Amino acid sequence: MTTPPEAALARLLEIMVRLRAPVGGCLWDREQRFETIAPYTVEEAYEVAEAIGRGPEMGALLDELGDLLFQVVYHARMAEEAGVFGFADVAEAISHKMIRRHPHVFGDAAAGNPGWEALKQAERSSAKDDGVLAGVPAALPALTRALKLTRRAARVGFDWPDTDSVLLKLTEEVEELRAEIPAAKPERLADELGDMLFVVANLGRKLGLDPEACLQAANAKFARRFNAVEAQLAERGATPAEVGLETMEAEWQAAKKSERTAKTPHLPDQ
Known part of the structure; x- marks a missing residue:
């Protein structure tokens, strides 16, 4: 039987409390701060995106979503220890935001949807920094x-x-x-x-x-083709460092041709 979400989340929150406990907790976890955990948070978000990109297999996505959720729990726990806010406050804040940004769903449907960006701009205008570029995080790729x-x-x-x-x-x-x-x-x-x-x-x-997605795809293509070059050389008992650029370029072109051939649909014989 599947564990109720409330119970599963309560267990995760308690695990986080135990990990950060001054007595009996994990030394590494106790020493972390927002600044030291932030890079892991970004990394986990990318790993979620990578799991989605790998295709329909959901096992990896389940695992990566759990890792990302743990990051939220981690930050919320550190904030709670500092007496600022806790996990419940985080959940409440995003709930209020989603309701506020979807008045056509949670409010008067007849009023229509003013648009996500218009609502976000209204929120920015009520803040101190309300310029056109306000709210675009500097930490983005x-x-x-x-x-x-x-x-x-x-x-x-x-x-x-x-x-x-x-x-x-x-x-x-x-x-x-x-x-x-x-x-x-x-x-x-x-x-x-x-x-x-x-x-x-x-x-x-x-x-x-999306230029970031384009570059990610280009990175993946380069890695795939270079791995193919390495594999072809290994079959001949050689490594990239042992052969010249001309040989590697020939293998690279062969890898490109092989990919294109694999992508070209085979028409039935006439």
């Missing part, structure tokens, strides 16, 4: 933050008119980076490379694509 910042700016008309304009800007940034390479000043190179990547993020936005 850089490409994702670039996407969110420029989406906000675009809503008030600060945007390139079309994709071609972004491509022209990208060409300009590439040339500016090229011009800095002979001097090889790290700070100038970093500045120009950053500008180029920022424009690339905007190009993704203009194309209706």
Whole structure:
């Protein structure tokens, strides 16, 4: 029989209390602070996304969601120890927020839905920092933050008119980076490379694509193909470090061809 959610959550909260207990708890867990746990929280969120991307197998997702929930419990416990808030306050706060942002569901349905972004903007306006870019977390992955910042700016008309304009800007940034390479000043190179990547993020936005997801897919493709290169070399008793670039490039092209062949549908013989 499945454990009731209230009982399962109560058990998890008690486990967290025990782990952080001054007497009988875990030394490592007792020493942690918000700042030291935050990187694990981000990592667990990415692992949830990775589990989803692996396909329909739900076992991994169940496990990763548990890890992510534990992170919320961890932060809430540290806040409770500091006398600020507890897990119940976190749950209540998000419940109130969701009800407030869905008046068409929890309020007067006839009033219609004013829109998620309009409601969020109203919330930001009531806060001290109510600028167009307010509320975009600085800790987001850089490409994702670039996407969110420029989406906000675009809503008030600060945007390139079309994709071609972004491509022209990208060409300009590439040339500016090229011009800095002979001097090889790290700070100038970093500045120009950053500008180029920022424009690339905007190009993704203009194309209706998430640049972070695109780069993640490119990373996965590179890893998959390089692993195939290693495997092919291993069959010949060699390693990448032992062969030249020409050999590795040949194996790389073979891996690309193999992928394309696998993706091409086989038509029935005529």
